[in-house]
Amino acid sequence: MDWETQTFGLVVPGGVVTETGIAGLTLGGGYGWTRRKWGLTCDALVAADVVTGEGEFVRASEEENADLLWALGGGGGGVGVVTAFEYECYPLGPEVFFLGALYPLDNGEEVFERWDEFMADAPDEITADVTIWSVPEHPMFPEELRGTPFVGVLGMYAGAAEEGAEAMQPLREFGTPLLDLSGPTTYLQVQSMLDPMFPDGDRYYWKSHYIGDFGDAEIETILDFCRERPSPWSLVPVRSLGGAIARVGADETAFGDRDASVLLSIDGTWEDPADDETNVEWVREFWDATERYSTGATYVNFSMLEEDEAVRSSFTANEERLTAVKRLYDPDGVFGRISPVSVAD
Numbered sequence: 478m479d480w481e482t483q484t485f486g487l488v489v490p491g492g493v494v495t496e497t498g499i500a501g502l503t504l505g506g507g508y509g510w511t512r513r514k515w516g517l518t519c520d521a522l523v524a525a526d527v528v529t530g531e532g533e534f535v536r537a538s539e540e541e542n543a544d545l546l547w548a549l550g551g552g553g554g555g556v557g558v559v560t561a562f563e564y565e566c567y568p569l570g571p572e573v574f575f576l577g578a579l580y581p582l583d584n585g586e587e588v589f590e591r592w593d594e595f596m597a598d599a600p601d602e603i604t605a606d607v608t609i610w611s612v613p614e615h616p617m618f619p620e621e622l623r624g625t626p627f628v629g630v631l632g633m634y635a636g637a638a639e640e641g642a643e644a645m646q647p648l649r650e651f652g653t654p655l656l657d658l659s660g661p662t663t664y665l666q667v668q669s670m671l672d673p674m675f676p677d678g679d680r681y682y683w684k685s686h687y688i689g690d691f692g693d694a695e696i697e698t699i700l701d702f703c704r705e706r707p708s709p710w711s712l713v714p715v716r717s718l719g720g721a722i723a724r725v726g727a728d729e730t731a732f733g734d735r736d737a738s739v740l741l742s743i744d745g746t747w748e749d750p751a752d753d754e755t756n757v758e759w760v761r762e763f764w765d766a767t768e769r770y771s772t773g774a775t776y777v778n779f780s781m782l783e784e785d786e787a788v789r790s791s792f793t794a795n796e797e798r799l800t801a802v803k804r805l806y807d808p809d810g811v812f813g814r815i816s817p818v819s820v821a822d
């Protein structure tokens with residue numbers, strides 16, 4: 478999708494790893510580097526072709542089956558098989574400004590505080606997250622730094638690259654970076670640069686919380702758990718929200734509430750299946766310890782489910798309406814749901 482749209486100097490708001498399929502991404506919401514400017518992937522969805530639970534082929538748009546279009550917009554899927562998605566495109570690129578200032582993990586408190594302060598008044602063009610991780614074992618990074626834990630400010634400017642360089646400069650000055658990868662580059666390059674870090678075959682166990690008030694207590698708990706990561710490849714992105722995301726009403730899309738200030742994602746990532754238990758345990762304990770800061774919602778696409786765990790997501794407020802749409806298009810419950818809604822309810 479990125480390749481085809483960039484041919485015309487356009488983008489559809491997508492995810493940040495190119496193997497992330499647009500179907501699950503859209504059906505669950507979709508966070509990428511243009512989100513504060515143009516919203517979630519599901520906000521760009523204007524129409525879809527769908528095979529219903531009864532095997533009917535229908536079109537969902539504002540004009541036809543508008544309730545189905547609404548449910549596909551971040552409702553977690555399970556209402557039908559989508560055979561085509563039609564999106565609004567926005568002009569951007571080919572050149573954009575990428576931000577990649579990696580600071581030592583010891584500077585964690587300062588980096589979080591200054592980023593939070595900066596993002597409070599940042600223009601919508603700036604999407605910038607704080608991510609705790611380790612310098613990947615990859616040739617794009619200096620050999621002597623690989624494996625070093627860092628707290629990085631990563632982001633992109635959804636506008637002219639030279640404007641982005643100036644606007645994002647303060648985010649590169651939170652002390653002395655270990656490494657600063659920032660600079661003008663192409664949108665396609667930004668979209669695919671993380672691909673090698675998430676190979677097929679690695680082990681992934683990811684959970685999330687939306688947080689309303691982000692402050693000292695949250696920062697301290699996050700840093701405490703990050704200092705004890707059992708796998709150096711587990712990453713913890715704290716994603717900035719607001720901007721265009723927050724201008725869509727809770728009932729306008731099935732996705733639901735958009736009031737949180739950040740999305741905390743605990744992305745357990747490791748290589749050896751023998752380490753499954755330790756890493757899964759770390760993610761669960763981290764998630765439990767940060768639950769008290771949560772709005773009560775989690776992002777369905779970063780919420781690996783426990784068999785016995787009630788699934789919470791940002792669209793729970795829309796649950797009743799989602800159930801009604803599901804009953805209409807999948808009366809026999811052919812499709813499972815990954816949301817809390819079920820036809821058996």
Ligand SMILES: Cc1cc2nc3c(=O)[nH]c(=O)nc-3n(C[C@H](O)[C@H](O)[C@H](O)COP(=O)(O)OP(=O)(O)OC[C@H]3O[C@@H](n4cnc5c(N)ncnc54)[C@H](O)[C@@H]3O)c2cc1C
Pocket residue numbers: 491492493494496497498499500501502504505506507508509554555557558559560675681778779815
């Ligand atoms: C490495 C990595 C990076 C990620 N980065 C991001 C990111 O930057 N931003 C973000 O928001 N999320 C991100 N995610 C999460 C991602 O949004 C989800 O994993 C999403 O489910 C991926 O969609 P998929 O179609 O590839 O997945 P699949 O596993 O194929 O599908 C996910 C769900 O959607 C259903 N589904 C798939 N295709 C269809 C269809 N055509 N019609 C109806 N239902 C369908 C499936 O049945 C399943 O329930 C990332 C995940 C990974 C593993």
